[in-house]
Amino acid sequence: MDDPRSRIVKRAARELTDGMNINLGIGLPTLLAEHAEGLNGVMLQSENGLLGIGPYPQAGQESADLINAGKETVTTVAGASFFDSADSFAMIRGGHIDLAILGGMEVSEQGDLANWMVPGKMVKGMGGAMDLVNGAKRVVVMMEHVNRSGESKVKQQCTLPLTGTRVVHRLITDLAVFDFPPQGGMVLIELQNGITLEQVQQQTEAGYTMRDALPV
Secondary structure, eight states, X not given: OOOHHHHHHHHHGGGOOTTOEEEEOSSGGGGXXXXXXXXXXXXXXXXXXXXXXOSOOOTTOOOTTOBOTTSOBOOEXXXXXXXXXXXXXXXXXXXXXXXXXXXXXXXXXXXXXXXXXXXXXXXXXXXXXXXXXHHSSOEEEEOOSBOTTSOBSEESSOOSOOSBSSOOSEEEOSSEEEEOOTTSSXXXXXXXXXXXXXXXXXXXXXXXXXXXXXXX
């Protein structure tokens, strides 16, 4: 189905390339595990201590001992390894994760990310997000362009507590794809299939520039 979430996942799958060590955040990014199967040498990492995540298990074949950071049951691929959280975070902080793909609540026009808590709501812990956005070589965020109230999640400035400042390299929403160059600012580089520039302009609070020629 061409629903908003499916558009995001389909586009984000193009970020996966052969030979990468990739961390998939909880929520929407976990759906990318299915897209990594056909790639050579890709190893998916979970900060609770697993390198080599496979696709979701078939019904009836789940193991309570095999879970990802979001406490979902998973499978493993050939060559998978298990280790404690200290080793897992040493891997992240040491720059050994090529790509972190995370969900987001808000992203600012300068590449700030808010994705770990909403004030006033129960938060069981910040997880590994703060380490990942600072330790991974590249950070891609997947999120819907507007929230349930119809407000833009692509902001001039984030209003929620920050996970990191100027840490996002690429933002993929159900409407468009944006890059954040080293010199600052936000650049619209692609429109999602069937989406017009006017729709993006109407639903984006942040200021941005545009690539000279957007892909058709």
